[in-house]
Amino acid sequence: MIDAGCAGGDVSFELAQRVGANGRVVGIDFDESKLVLAREEAAARGIGNIEFHNANTCGRSRAGSCPLRAHASRRS
Numbered sequence: 001m002i003d004a005g006c007a008g009g010d011v012s013f014e015l016a017q018r019v020g021a022n023g024r025v026v027g028i029d030f031d032e033s034k035l036v037l038a039r040e041e042a043a044a045r046g047i048g049n050i051e052f053h054n055a056n057t058c059g060r061s062r063a064g065s066c067p068l069r070a071h072a073s074r075r076s
Helices: 011-019 034-047
Strands: 002-004 025-029 052-053
Touching: 002 011, 011 025, 011 034, 011 052, 025 034, 034 052
Parallel strands: 002 025, 025 052
Antiparallel strands: none
């Protein structure tokens, strides 16, 4: 599951709980300072099925090129 524009990870944490131990959440945001806070919070909560990456979420992938089954964003 991808959380595009994840900021501090609030939605990402909820998604991580929903997908469970066998799922994975990737939070993406362009603001590294927010990602640092999200990573710290994930570690403090002991959430192991989540990771955060610095990237521009405005780009588009080719249709059919993404192997993920679901995407989440507060802004879409």
